[in-house]
Amino acid sequence: MIDINAIISTMMNNQVNIPLLQPLIEPLLGMPVIGYLIAFILWKPFFVLILIPGFATMGIMLLILPWIERKMVARMQWRVGPREISPRTRGIVQLLADTLRFLFQEVIIHKDAHKLYFLQFPFLYFIPVLLPLLFINAGTAGNPLVPIQTDYALQIMVALISLMPVFILGVGWASNNRFAFIGTVREAFLYFAYEIPFIVIVLAMIVLYGTSNTVGVVNAQSGVWWGIIQNPLAALTFFIAMVMATARLPFEIPEADQEVSFGPFVEYSGIAFGLAYVMGYEKMYVLSAMMTMLFLGGGSGPEILGLGDLSCGIWFVLKTLIVLVIMVNLRGVYPRYRLDQGLRIGWGAMLILALVALGWSIVVMGVRL
Amino acid sequence: MKKVATPEYDIKDKLKYHVSALSTAAKEVVLPLNITTHYPRERKKMPDCFRGYILFDPERCISCFECSFVCPANAIWMKEAPSGRYYPTLDYGKCIFCHFCVDTCPGGALKQTKIHDVAYKDMDEMFTLTEEMIEPPEIIREDEGYVEYEIDKEDLSLKRTKGIDKLIVDVAPSQGVPMVSLCVEPESCLGCGICEGMCESGAVSSLKEDGMVRMKIDVDKCTGCGLCVKECSMQILRLVRK
Numbered sequence: 001m002i003d004i005n006a007i008i009s010t011m012m013n014n015q016v017n018i019p020l021l022q023p024l025i026e027p028l029l030g031m032p033v034i035g036y037l038i039a040f041i042l043w044k045p046f047f048v049l050i051l052i053p054g055f056a057t058m059g060i061m062l063l064i065l066p067w068i069e070r071k072m073v074a075r076m077q078w079r080v081g082p083r084e085i086s087p088r089t090r091g092i093v094q095l096l097a098d099t100l101r102f103l104f105q106e107v108i109i110h111k112d113a114h115k116l117y118f119l120q121f122p123f124l125y126f127i128p129v130l131l132p133l134l135f136i137n138a139g140t141a142g143n144p145l146v147p148i149q150t151d152y153a154l155q156i157m158v159a160l161i162s163l164m165p166v167f168i169l170g171v172g173w174a175s176n177n178r179f180a181f182i183g184t185v186r187e188a189f190l191y192f193a194y195e196i197p198f199i200v201i202v203l204a205m206i207v208l209y210g211t212s213n214t215v216g217v218v219n220a221q222s223g224v225w226w227g228i229i230q231n232p233l234a235a236l237t238f239f240i241a242m243v244m245a246t247a248r249l250p251f252e253i254p255e256a257d258q259e260v261s262f263g264p265f266v267e268y269s270g271i272a273f274g275l276a277y278v279m280g281y282e283k284m285y286v287l288s289a290m291m292t293m294l295f296l297g298g299g300s301g302p303e304i305l306g307l308g309d310l311s312c313g314i315w316f317v318l319k320t321l322i323v324l325v326i327m328v329n330l331r332g333v334y335p336r337y338r339l340d341q342g343l344r345i346g347w348g349a350m351l352i353l354a355l356v357a358l359g360w361s362i363v364v365m366g367v368r369l
Numbered sequence: 370m371k372k373v374a375t376p377e378y379d380i381k382d383k384l385k386y387h388v389s390a391l392s393t394a395a396k397e398v399v400l401p402l403n404i405t406t407h408y409p410r411e412r413k414k415m416p417d418c419f420r421g422y423i424l425f426d427p428e429r430c431i432s433c434f435e436c437s438f439v440c441p442a443n444a445i446w447m448k449e450a451p452s453g454r455y456y457p458t459l460d461y462g463k464c465i466f467c468h469f470c471v472d473t474c475p476g477g478a479l480k481q482t483k484i485h486d487v488a489y490k491d492m493d494e495m496f497t498l499t500e501e502m503i504e505p506p507e508i509i510r511e512d513e514g515y516v517e518y519e520i521d522k523e524d525l526s527l528k529r530t531k532g533i534d535k536l537i538v539d540v541a542p543s544q545g546v547p548m549v550s551l552c553v554e555p556e557s558c559l560g561c562g563i564c565e566g567m568c569e570s571g572a573v574s575s576l577k578e579d580g581m582v583r584m585k586i587d588v589d590k591c592t593g594c595g596l597c598v599k600e601c602s603m604q605i606l607r608l609v610r611k
Binding site for chain 2: 072075076077078079080329332333334
């Protein structure tokens with residue numbers, strides 16, 4: 001027998017606090033069924049994982065981020081960008097129009113493809129994307145907003161993020177196409193080039209903060225002592241690793257349009273291509289959220305009056321958005337590196353920078369002790 | 370032999386160039402220049418000599434066939450009008466818009482316009498008859514302004530002006546040099562009468578003298594089209610200045 005009252009009281013003890021909406025929520029909580037629903041929505045783990053900065057925010061980001069990217073890169077290149085659909089809003093609904101177009105297009109699975117894996121992997125990709133969000137701390141020092149608190153959070157996140165390229169390799173293998181094969185092999189090469197500096201950087205931050213619990217990580221960045229100030233070298237290397245991991249320019253080597261025509265995703269069409277297309281953006285969002293948490297102080301910022309916990313969430317999403325915008329705009333600045341140049345950067349400069357950052361962390365820790 | 374090597378940069382140069390690239394990008398995001406013409410709503414201002422749709426004025430045509438002869442794409446075909454004169458028709462499916470016909474027309478009957486956006490339903494419709502070439506095609510104008518590109522010292526910039534750009538230019542057609550046909554060796558004339566048959570304006574007439582046929586060219590009536598010069602079997606006719 002499930003004791004529903006015990007469950008409700010557990011939820012009620014761990015609610016998101018929004019003073020501005022409190023007069024609205026109080027009467028709703030008293031109602032029979034709606035009360036349970038509101039209690040569930042405002043239950044901290046649910047709120048953080050599903051609403052802000054979790055799944056819903058990621059969905060909105062997926063809809064507006066490609067638009068921001070196209071618009072800003074167009075400005076850099078003296079063009080206009082998407083405009084014809086809803087010119088008054090500057091074409092912000094372009095992505096909805098694209099999604100509609102993808103939905104009505106036929107999904108073609110060619111004869112030589114592995115049918116099951118070909119359709120499965122773009123959907124399964126949501127698993128390694130969504131699971132790291134379980135450990136994201138969007139709160140401030142002393143006021144954590146995290147679905148699951150564990151001492152191994154950063155390690156689990158790194159493990160799940162390292163799992164993502166496996167799905168892309170699977171996509172490329174299931175496509176059974178020469179371009180997909182070349183793209184897949186390039187992805188595998190780059191995977192090792194960025195993964196080791198990435199892990200070393202996370203290690204450096206664990207050493208610096210003395211904990212791998214995400215609550216402790218944000219607590220260690222109180223005030224203006226954000227991670228980017230405590231260890232700027234690590235932040236820089238993390239950013240480069242992030243750009244490399246999401247295959248953005250200048251490291252757009254696996255997906256190079258002009259060489260291997262979107263690499264592993266060359267055989268996709270229709271809504272399957274839509275899903276494959278947003279795979280990169282999903283990974284970008286997760287990594288940017290991780291960067292915000294590790295280096296930009298989580299949800300810390302001047303509190304917006306009357307919003308309470310929601311204020312932290314808004315600051316967190318804003319910081320994530322800034323990181324994302326800087327990342328997508330590199331497309332208008334840099335040309336693409338060759339594979340060997342990318343590998344040289346990964347195994348050379350980035351690995352050295354990561355090791356120096358690790359040394360920096362150890363020295364800072366030694367001074368503190 | 371000079372060997373070209375990759376330029377060598379030290380880390381200071383590299384950092385400098387990275388910062389310069391990123392700052393340029395940031396500057397362009399905040400204060401961008403723009404070189405896009407929003408086409409149906411505004412048009413690019415073309416020069417008066419723009420090679421676009423061709424108009425035809427039958428009053429000025431002397432039926433000399435020059436446009437048809439010079440056309441490199443064989444797009445112009447001369448068609449007989451009810452009056453017995455020949456006028457050009459233009460197949461826009463073949464036309465390459467070189468405007469050799471406009472340049473070569475001695476009477477200035479063909480005229481250039483700035484119209485460049487004509488749509489046809491099928492290939493047959495692209496074959497434009499003489500009577501369709503007299504009036505400009507119907508154009509639905511959505512534009513409220515026109516743009517001009519200006520090149521200053523550093524950058525290309527766009528100058529927008531309100532108002533509608535006139536697509537039909539008011540350039541006086543070239544008058545050409547008045548020419549007449551002249552027989553340089555009357556004693557070699559066979560009297561075959563080809564020139565009389567060719568002449569559109571009735572300037573050539575034949576006279577019978579002592580059992581011989583003599584051709585006579587009326588200088589006032591001759592338009593200098595040169596058709597008789599081309600067709601003369603003895604090659605004794607020349608075009609000379611009036």
